[in-house]
Amino acid sequence: MRSIELFAGAGGLALGCERAGFRPELVVEWDKWACDTIRENKAAGHPLVSTWAVHQGDVREVDWNAYANDIALISGGPPCQPFSLGGKSRAFDDTRNMFPAALAAIEAVRPKAFLIENVRGLARKSFADYLEYLTLRLTYMQNPAGSDWSSDLATMTQWKKFGLTEEYGVVRALVNAANYGIPQQRHRIFFVGFRNDQELNWVFPEPTHTLDALLVDQWVTGQYWDRHEVARNSVPDMPSRFRRRVDALRVTGATKGTLPWRTVRDALVGLPEAGDSPLQGYKNHVAQKGARSYPGHTGSELDLPAKALKAGSHGVPGGENMMRTGDNVVRYFTVRESARLQTFPDDYELHGSWGEAMRQLGNAVPVELARKIAESVYSHLSMNRDRVSEGNEKVLV
Template sequence: MKCVELFAGAGGLAMGVHLAGFEPQAVVEWDKWACDTIRENGARGYPLVEGWNVAEGDVRHFDWSGLGDGIDLVAGGPPCQPFSMGGKHKAHDDGRDMFPATVDIIRRLRPRAFIVENVKGLTRSSFANYYQYILLQLTFPEIGRLSSEGWYEHFLRLQKEKASGNAFNSGLTYNVVPTLVNAADYGIPQKRERVFIVGFRSDLGIEWSFPKATHSFDALLHEQWVTGEYWERHAIPSNMRPLPPEKLQSRINSLEFLPPETLPWRTVRDALVGLPDPRAKKAKHIANHFFQDGARVYPGHTGSPLDLPAKTLKAGAHGVPGGENMLVHEDGSVRYFTVREAARIQTFPDGYHFHGSWTETMRQLGNAVPVMLARIVASSVAERLLVSQMLELEALLSKNKTKGVA
């Protein structure tokens, strides 16, 4: 199946989509450093990205006509700064808002499905109308904004079209499913909340829902404080184990009689298994695993404890915010995650190397979609598309057989 990747960054979403069975026809990203990361991995033969058609530039200026027909999936994470909790919250007034460009590309390529990822801030009450406007544009990509219309006037017109039901009977439409997801609930060692907007072309008649969560905090508590399997797995003796959190004691007690059916959240300690301290000599032989000095604690930035999923890795406008990208040791001391450690937390494979300075590479990682989360979502989409193709083929064969008999 063929796909197109927009706003590819360092390739997290694209790699997950590729692992799900899609073949990228174009991978478009404007940032030079992120493009260099993908290109350099491809040049040295890294299998997941080797041979990718990487285009460095604005998606609005890419020549989509050369791709032809038959694109199965468009995937991408439009720049999140207009909606980020740490941004200026300008939404439609922010020149970096690439949702209009995303809708335009979907209108041109008419993919069978799309996957759009963005920050949780998109769902904030202050953006409520604009969020609904985005969903309506993705539902009816052919009902474009008129030159005489502001975004709100266009929004009202789309609402009327939806209410009338006429737009569903003609033209290009999509069945759109938005979901707010915590990556930790899917085995990612990071508490990263993101919005996924998945759409299937309406003429395919596909019914789909977001994959069910596979991991939970309760299961982690059970493994740590009821069975102790977590500490045994990490070879931590009884006298070195921390005490269970007092505020969670009643919850832990209840889990003793009703064990969760899910897998436990993966923690920072789980993610970093096998990586030496970056200050050790043997760390020099591991790509992107070097010590970065200067980490410190301050209000709101206290770092990520070893025995929980990491806090959300972020990409700051002036480098990296302190707490979200810091590791907290058992003794309370802190240090920055190395690039390789941050890559583990974002589920990039160890063989994938990042290009640029520490600030640049951490920015790439802070903006990325966790590879394994992308794979889970894209695999679910691929499954539904393949079933749809099979049903189409069976219907065609049945029709031809009937004609032959006649």
């Protein structure tokens, strides 16, 4: 199925969609380094990007009419800074707010489905009205042409009240990537919509991994330590914040049939210790010096999912781009380790300096999270295609 990727960055969301079966017809990104990452991997023959046509430039300058009514999926993550907890949170007043550009592309192309991602800051109470506005705009795909978005929200609220025909059935979900097997606690909001000529009974994929299952794996059965060949006398102390919860799990064992959260230790299996120079056979795996811990900047724990990587290098809040070993020594993640946390393929190389590559990764959607959601969308569209084909055959008979 043909797709278009907006605000592609280094390609996390597009890679996941490619793995799910979509074939990006056009990949749009304005940042030179991110485009270089995709282009260089394409030149190296990486199979996931071999057919991608990369457009380096502003999404607002693309002639979307050339793709109208011929695309299965538009996917993308508009720049998150206007809504990020770490930014100035100027939202709709921020010149970097690209939701209007995403809406314009979807309106022009009218894909069978769309998949839009952004930071959980968008779900904050202070942005509640704007979040509802975006949901209704994606639903009706009509611009009420009021004086501003708030007056448009009032108009569309009336449309909803009186049952105006919806152009897209929209499902909105706030998810933690760790609950889908990503070794990182990354909370993001997703908008998934299906055009009204498709079946609209799609539901967001159910979580597959839980903290409780990890705690049982570590502190009840101990199988986690056995898998990682950690001697029982070397197992770290249980974090005090989990003791009461683990005691309850010893009694109930209730993990709802889910898999354990994946941890930093899980993600880094098979990677050798990085040094000052590149290791043969390991892309982007070079040590970065200068990490230090101080209050509020403590790094990610080895035996839990990482904190959400941030699009910064030094000094990001909480030390999200650092890891803390069992002896409380901190160091920066290498680019390859960070790519593992974002579930990028090991043979996919990030281009640019350490800070530049970390910025690309910090802005990315985890590839495997994208794949799981996109696979569900692909399956739903396939069922609709089969349903239409069967209907046409009956008419011919």
